[in-house]
Amino acid sequence: MEVLPVLNQNKQRYLDELMGWLRIPSVSADPKFNDDMFEAAEFLKKHLEEAGAVNCELIPTDGFPVVYGEKIVDPAKPTVLVYGHYDVQPADPYELWKSPPFEPEVRNERIYARGSCDDKGQVYMHVKALEIMTGMNALPCNVKFMFEGEEEIGSIHLDDFLSKNKEKLKADVVLVSDTSMIANDCPSITVGLRGLSYMEVEVTGANRDLHSGVYGGAVANPINVLARMITSLKDENFRITIPGFYDDVVEYTAEQRAEMAKRPFELEDYKKELGISDIEGETGFTTIERATIRPTLDCNGIWGGYTGAGAKTVLPSKATAKISMRLVPNQSSAKITEIFTRHIMSIAPKSVTVKVMAHHGGEAAMTPTDSLAYAAASKAMEKSFGKKPIPTFEGGSIPVVASFKKILGLNTVLMGFGLDIDALHSPNESYGLFNFYKGIETIPYFYHYYAELAGK
Secondary structure (H helix, E strand, O other): OOOHHHHHHHHHHHHHHHHHHHOOOOEOOOHHHHHHHHHHHHHHHHHHHHOOOEEEEEEOOOOOOEEEEEEOOOOOOOEEEEEEEOOEOOOOOHHHOOOOOOOOEEEOOEEEOOOOOOOHHHHHHHHHHHHHHHHOOOOOOEEEEEEEOOHHHOOOOHHHHHHHOOOOOOOOEEEEOOOEOOEOOEOEEEEEEOEEEEEEEEEEOOOOOEEHHHHOOOOOOHHHHHHHHHHOOEOOOOOEOOOOOOOOOOOOOHHHHHHHOOOOOOHHHHHHHHOOOOOOOOOOOOHHHHOOOOOOOEEEEEEEOOOOOOOOOEEOOEEEEEEEEEEOOOOOHHHHHHHHHHHHHHHOOOOOEEEEEEEEEEOOEEOOOOOHHHHHHHHHHHHHHOOOOEEEEEOOOOOHHHHHHHHHOOOEEEOOOEOHHHOOOOOOOEEEHHHHHHHHHHHHHHHHHHHHHHOO
C-alpha cells in the first residue's frame, strides 16, 4: 500500500479545503457564533461524503449536532470509531494575533488560524485519509466517524448521545487525533490524559460601585478579597491547600518516574520557547511531572472594576474569576467540584457574599499499551516517521475518552500529530504543514496494521 503518491499529488487541494473550513468561526462557547457552528458541521458532513463515507448525517443533540458517517467494507472485519471535534476555542484577544484568527494564513510552513491544530486540522487528516483509502479501494477495516461540536465546552451532551446510540457506534476501538507528539523527529503516542473541573467564583461587596476616596479602607473591595482567596489556594511549595484535594491522587513509584524521565526534554529550550527566565511548580516534582501526572489549580481569568482608559477611582461591587483544576487518575471531577465549592465558601469573609458556579468537568483517562490497536498505532508511526514512537502522558483533557470506556466499553488510541509550539487555546495557534500531511500519511497505515494484527 503506497499512500505517498496520492498524497503528494493532492497536497494543495487538501490544504485549500482545510483553509476553507478554518474560515468558519465555529466557537461553541459564544452564542453569537451559533450559525457558524452549524455551517462548520455541514461543511464537515459534505466533505466526509465526498471522501467516500456513507450514511452521513447531522444528528441533533440538546446542543450542537454530531457529524456522523461510516464506511463498512465487511461486517466481519474490525471497526474503528474515529472521534474528533469541529468546535474551537474563542479567539480573544484578537489584537494579539499577527493575522486574523479566522483568516488562515501559511507562514514558515505553518497554518496560522484558530482551530488549525485543535482540532479541525487533525480531524481533516482523517477525512483525507479516508479519501485516499477509498480511492485506492484499499480500506482494510470498517470505519465510523463521530465528530462533535461541544468538546471545548466540556462535551456536555455527549454522554447522553453515546448512551442513546450504542448500536450505531458499535466498534472495536476508538481512534482520536487531538493530542501532540514530543517533536517532529521524536514521535510519541499519548497514553494518559488529565481530567478537569472548571469553576467560576463571583464575589460581591456593596450593592453598587463605591467612590474609593469616600469608602476606601472601610468597606471590603471584592477584587482584593478574591485575590486573597485565590492566593490562599496554594502554599509556599505550590501545593493545593483545599482539604481532601490529594486524597485520591495516584503516587508513582521511583521506577515509574525514572521511566517517564526518559522522555527527551531540555529545560533551557523549554524556557526559551516560552520566553521565561525560570519555572515554578509543586516542590519535589520535575517540570514534565508537574505538567502531566500531578493535579493543578490555576486562575484562567479574573475581572472586576474599571479596566478602561485613564482612571476611575471605584471600589467595584463585584469581582469574578474562572478557575480550572486539572485532575489525575482516580480523582473524581464531581468530588473535586464539591470540595472546591465547600472550601471557597468556608474561607469567604463575612464582608462579602460569594457565589460558586461549576461550568464543566471530565475524568482523567489511561489507555492500554498492550492492545492490538496500540501496537497498530506504534507500527504506523514507525513506518511514516522511521522510528518507534514513545508512550507519553499529556496534561490536557479529553473528557469523552473516559466516557467511551464507561458507556461503550471501548479503549481509545490517542494518535495525535500536534506539537507544544502550536499555541493551542492561545493567540497565533498554528499547525505545521509537515504534521498535517504526516497525519494523512500515517492514518491509513494504522488501518492496515490494525486489520492485519486482528487477523481479519
